[in-house]
Amino acid sequence: MLPFGVGAVLDVQGESFVAAGIERWPDLKTPVPSDRLAARLGVKGFYAAPHTLNDRYDQPDRPGVPHVRFPGWLFCGACRSMVRFLREMEKPGEPPVCAACAAAPRLTPMRFVRICADGHLDDVDWWYWAHSRLAPELRDSCTEKKHTWQARRLAFRVADRASGLEALSVRCGATRHDGKQCGAERDLLDILGPQGGHCPGRNPWQRRDENATCGQQVHIVQRTAGNVYYPAVYSALDIPQSAEPPRAEQDAAEAVRGHGCWPLLLDAPDESRADTFRRLIKEDTEAPDSLIDQLVAEATGAPAPTPPAAGPDARKTDLSRDEWNAFDAALLPEPTGEFAVRRGGLGLDGETEEPWAALDEHIGGVVLADRLREVRALTGFRRHSPGGTLVPADTSGRLRWLPATEVYGEGIVLTLDDKRLTAWESDPRVRAHVRGIRADLDASFRGDQLAETAGGELSPRFLLLHTVAHLLIRQLSFDSGYTTASLRERVYGRPEHGQHGLLIYTAAGDAEGTLGGLVRQGEAPHFAETLIRMLEAAAWCSADPLCAEHTGQGFGNLNRAACHACTLLPETSCQTGNTLLDRALVVGSARVPGYFTDVLTASREYAAATVQG
Ligand SMILES: [Zn+2]
Ligand SMILES: [Zn+2]
Ligand SMILES: [Zn+2]
Ligand SMILES: [Zn+2]
Ligand SMILES: [Zn+2]
Numbered sequence: 155m156l157p158f159g160v161g162a163v164l165d166v167q168g169e170s171f172v173a174a175g176i177e178r179w180p181d182l183k184t185p186v187p188s189d190r191l192a193a194r195l196g197v198k199g200f201y202a203a204p205h206t207l208n209d210r211y212d213q214p215d216r217p218g219v220p221h222v223r224f225p226g227w228l229f230c231g232a233c234r235s236m237v238r239f240l241r242e243m244e245k246p247g248e249p250p251v252c253a254a255c256a257a258a259p260r261l262t263p264m265r266f267v268r269i270c271a272d273g274h275l276d277d278v279d280w281w282y283w284a285h286s287r288l289a290p291e292l293r294d295s296c297t298e299k300k301h302t303w304q305a306r307r308l309a310f311r312v313a314d315r316a317s318g319l320e321a322l323s324v325r326c327g328a329t330r331h332d333g334k335q336c337g338a339e340r341d342l343l344d345i346l347g348p349q350g351g352h353c354p355g356r357n358p359w360q361r362r363d364e365n366a367t368c369g370q371q372v373h374i375v376q377r378t379a380g381n382v383y384y385p386a387v388y389s390a391l392d393i394p395q396s397a398e399p400p401r402a403e404q405d406a407a408e409a410v411r412g413h414g415c416w417p418l419l420l421d422a423p424d425e426s427r428a429d430t431f432r433r434l435i436k437e438d439t440e441a442p443d444s445l446i447d448q449l450v451a452e453a454t455g456a457p458a459p460t461p462p463a464a465g466p467d468a469r470k471t472d473l474s475r476d477e478w479n480a481f482d483a484a485l486l487p488e489p490t491g492e493f494a495v496r497r498g499g500l501g502l503d504g505e506t507e508e509p510w511a512a513l514d515e516h517i518g519g520v521v522l523a524d525r526l527r528e529v530r531a532l533t534g535f536r537r538h539s540p541g542g543t544l545v546p547a548d549t550s551g552r553l554r555w556l557p558a559t560e561v562y563g564e565g566i567v568l569t570l571d572d573k574r575l576t577a578w579e580s581d582p583r584v585r586a587h588v589r590g591i592r593a594d595l596d597a598s599f600r601g602d603q604l605a606e607t608a609g610g611e612l613s614p615r616f617l618l619l620h621t622v623a624h625l626l627i628r629q630l631s632f633d634s635g636y637t638t639a640s641l642r643e644r645v646y647g648r649p650e651h652g653q654h655g656l657l658i659y660t661a662a663g664d665a666e667g668t669l670g671g672l673v674r675q676g677e678a679p680h681f682a683e684t685l686i687r688m689l690e691a692a693a694w695c696s697a698d699p700l701c702a703e704h705t706g707q708g709f710g711n712l713n714r715a716a717c718h719a720c721t722l723l724p725e726t727s728c729q730t731g732n733t734l735l736d737r738a739l740v741v742g743s744a745r746v747p748g749y750f751t752d753v754l755t756a757s758r759e760y761a762a763a764t765v766q767g
Contacts, residue, residue, distance in 0.1 A: 160547040161535040170263035171221035174359035175549035178220045186558045188529035191390035200558035224358040228261035229310040236308040267377045270353040270370035271538040273545035281305040284324040285338040296336045298328035389530040392492035393480040409439040442650040478646040481567045494525035501678025509757035518569035528661045531558040541599035565659025566676035579614045587746040588614045598710035607729045609648040616647035618739045623656045629688035639724040693741045695720035
C-alpha cells in the first residue's frame, strides 16, 4: 500500500488519472505521527488524506486525494475520432463521451504517454506524430492547429490487415492551405522508445507556468509500463524510547577509545601518520571507518565526514539502528499499543541430534513481534529508470510535510549467531566473493540509493541476511498460505551497528492489528522445521546450473545465484528492488562457503541415514 502515489498513473473503471502533488491536497487531512521518520527525512510531520478519490481537482472543497485526467488525449471506439479532453469539458461524476456519435459512447484514454528521466510526464504530441513523416513544407501547409491540445481532426485508426502497433495509426482529417485533404498519417510501429522533440518539463497537474527547463530526451511508453513510476518510500517502525544503549556499538567504541593509538590518532600532525594510526586501530578492533570517523568527530568537535561510497544521505536516512537496538535489547521493551515483542526460540536447547544441533548453533535467537506500527512516507517519485531524478511529492517545493500512511501488523525477528557470523565473514573466499558484488554496486547508478539500506560499505552479512529474508518469505508463504506480496523484509545487516538479524512482517491491518498467524509460524517447533525446509529449497533452483553459476544477473548485475525461480520477491516486499541477493552465501557453492553449509550437510546426512534405515 503506497501513500497515495503522488505522480502515479492509475486506471479507474476505464478512465485514467494521475495523482497530483500534495500542494494540491485539500485542507482536510489527518496527521500521521512518526517523530523518528520526520527527523530522518527533515520534515515537520506527515499527513494522510481521506481514502476517497477526488477526480475533479478543480473543486478544492471535495475531500480526498486530488487526481487529474491523464492522458488528456482520448478516442472514440466507434468513430475513432480523437479528443483532447480539457478541464473545462469535465462534468462532475460523468465520464467523457463522444460528442460526434449519436449514441454518445464513452471515450477511451490513449495508451501512450511521454516521460523523461527528470520525472516529467506528458501527452504524446499526436498532431506532430501524424505529420512527422511529411516534408516540412507539406507539414506547414496543414490548416490544423499545430499545438497538440488544440488539434480537433485527428483519428486513431486500426487497420484490418496488420497486427500489433503496425495496425494502429494516427491520421489527420484537416485540409491544407491549398484546399486539398491533408491526410497525413503515421502508424505506431516505431512509437515506443526515445523520440525527438523537447520535454515540456512538468507533470500533468502542474500549470503551464510551473514548468522547468528540461533538456532530457523524451521517451514514449505505454501508460501502464513499469518505468512510468518509481515511488521513493521510506518507512519506520514505532519503537519505544529505548533505555538500553546499543551494546555492540558501545563495545566497539570502547575498544577504539581504549586503543593505544587512539590519542596518537587524535594528535596526528599529518594525514599520512593519521592513516597509519587509524589502520592499526582498525586491524585490532575491526571497527569500521564510519565508526572511527564518528568518534574522531565527537572527540575533536569536527564534523564527521560521510564515507565516500555511502552518498550524502546514507547516514541521515539509516532508520534501522533504533529498530535493531529495540529487537536486540537484552531486556526487551515493555509492550505498548504500537510495539509489543517477546522472546521466542527454536526449542532446540540441549538438542544433540542433527541437523537440529547444527541449526541451533547458527541461529542467534528469535523475537516474536505481536504488534508493530509502521509509517510509510512518500518523498517523491522517479520516471524512466530507478536512477532518474527525484520529483518531490510537493512539486511546489514549499511544504514541510510529506504524505504517509500508517499500518499495524506483526512479525518474526530472526538473528544469526554473532560469533559464527563474524568468523564466516572473515573467510578470504567470502571476502573475495563479496568484493566482486561490491564493485558492481559501486559502478551502479543506484549505489547511493542502495547504500541507504545496505550501509556505506556492502558487507557479506547484509547479502546473507537479505537472501535469507527472501528465502524465508518464500518458505513461509509456501508453508502457511500467506502470499509473498503480503510479507515484507527489514534487513538489519550493518556490521558497524552490530546488526545481525532480519525482520519478516506483515503490515496490512488497522489499529486493531493482525490476527497472529505469522507470529504462530515463528513459534517452536514449527520454525526450526521451516528453516531446514528453507535451506533445502535454497540449495536448488529450477534454473540451475545457470542460476547457481551466474556471475551477475538482475538489475545492474547486482545478483549472483538468485532469480525469479528461487529467490526474488514482489517489489513491494523487498527493500532493495530485488538486488543484492546470492544463495551461494547461504548454502555455499564450489567457490564460496555458505553460512549454513554445515547445517545443510547435516540435514542431508540425516536424510540419507533415515533412508538407509
Ligand atoms: Zn464517436
Ligand atoms: Zn494535417
Ligand atoms: Zn523533462
Ligand atoms: Zn534461481
Ligand atoms: Zn529484498
